[in-house]
């Protein structure tokens with residue numbers, strides 16, 4: 001084994017003049033160069049080693065988004081540790097579950113929640129507890145690290161120089177827990193190779209260069225903001241405008257200075273609501289990427305009209321990194337997620353038997369490649385269940401491949417509605433509803449129904465000022481869809497429930513409306 005696989009690659013692609021080359025611009029005016037990346041991640045790596053972190057140990061982190069948190073990720077990778085970021089929304093009880101499951105050597109928390117989280121760490125037997133906020137160098141007359149927490153203070157005292165701990169391709173770089181809408185979250189074990197190979201594929205496929213300026217508004221406890229965005233920029237030697245979160249007004253202000261953006265579909269729908277969005281505003285941009293949830297064909301179309309840019313939609317998940325992408329050069333087909341990325345094998349199979357299906361048939365997406373995770377942390381049974389004998393991973397997403405090779409996702413297998421023995425794919429019905437005038441967005445779910453097994457049900461949010469009714473939507477759909485696909489009930493609501501990654505929470509909707517057909521059952 002020689003070198004640290006992931007960080008070695010980052011070093012290899014580092015700009016030749018790291019002290020001059022910009023890595024991040026922050027909202028408070030600070031600029032991070034690539035030399036700062038080396039120095040600050042080196043300081044954190046030294047601190048982790050001093051705290052007793054050994055290669056393969058987990059470093060669990062629940063802190064607000066900051067450049068410091070990003071440097072801690074790199075410091076952990078350099079120290080040979082396994083970075084374990086946790087959603088900032090997790091409560092004390094949820095954190096206790098993750099700490100017991102992952103048994104980290106260190107837990108790093110938000111300084112604002114220090115007392116509560118120190119207790120949890122203690123109860124779970126975590127040997128070291130630290131905090132990390134925003135680390136700013138002390139100004140004149142100041143002696144502490146501001147609101148940086150204990151880890152920033154230790155980092156200031158540590159050396160910036162660090163010899164990266166050797167790690168092979170197959171060693172773990174991170175564990176990301178799945179969002180777990182059914183059952184408990186599982187820790188996806190991601191190796192150095194998973195992350196490195198995917199970032200290399202994306203740099204090449206999306207043509208990222210050192211000239212790129214990516215506007216970053218995604219959270220960094222999730223694969224999208226942490227790996228897809230950050231690792232890609234690092235391997236391209238490019239830079240980011242690194243924001244604490246998404247805010248349409250700020251994006252409108254900053255888009256003229258960016259060349260690229262990665263977002264979830266809600267970023268795009270919110271920006272479309274801003275009158276300032278036009279060709280002129282984005283004339284410096286070369287690429288808009290969307291993923292983590294389905295982008296409606298309507299949004300894709302509207303975005304093209306308003307900006308002249310076809311959004312590039314891609315598909316991936318925590319366990320696999322990115323699997324497919326629409327082409328960079330070539331048609332970006334609305335409502336599709338494109339083709340398998342170089343190095344990734346993708347097939348559509350019968351969910352029950354695993355038999356590989358022919359082009360055009362709907363089945364479950366299965367993928368294999370260096371991007372795919374090693375398995376679920378300390379859960380060999382679940383790992384075995386979700387891999388076929390030939391190591392293809394069963395994603396749980398249903399899709400078909402069209403004549404030109406584009407993958408069309410029709411929904412999660414668990415969201416499939418079976419009504420009167422017929423399969424109803426939510427994405428197909430949602431696409432029809434979204435195309436109706438006055439509709440902002442929709443979700444189609446199946447609810448218990450005595451006659452049909454499940455009753456197709458739609459929950460629809462109107463555009464501001466639009467007047468939608470159940471009758472008008474149902475009658476419009478009757479001419480567009482076979483009768484068994486037409487929702488038996490349509491609920492018009494102000495907005496749909498979403499998680500922090502912009503995914504519509506269908507489990508919440510199923511719970512809210514679960515008794516809709518109970519009279520039919522009587």
Ligand code: AMP
Pocket residue numbers: 178179223290291292293294295313314315316317318319337395397409412501
């Ligand atoms: P996560 O592990 O949180 O990244 O969620 C992964 C899931 O998000 C996938 O299994 C898909 O169900 C969904 N997903 C990601 N990207 C897309 C996309 N472009 N279109 C539709 N669903 C997507």
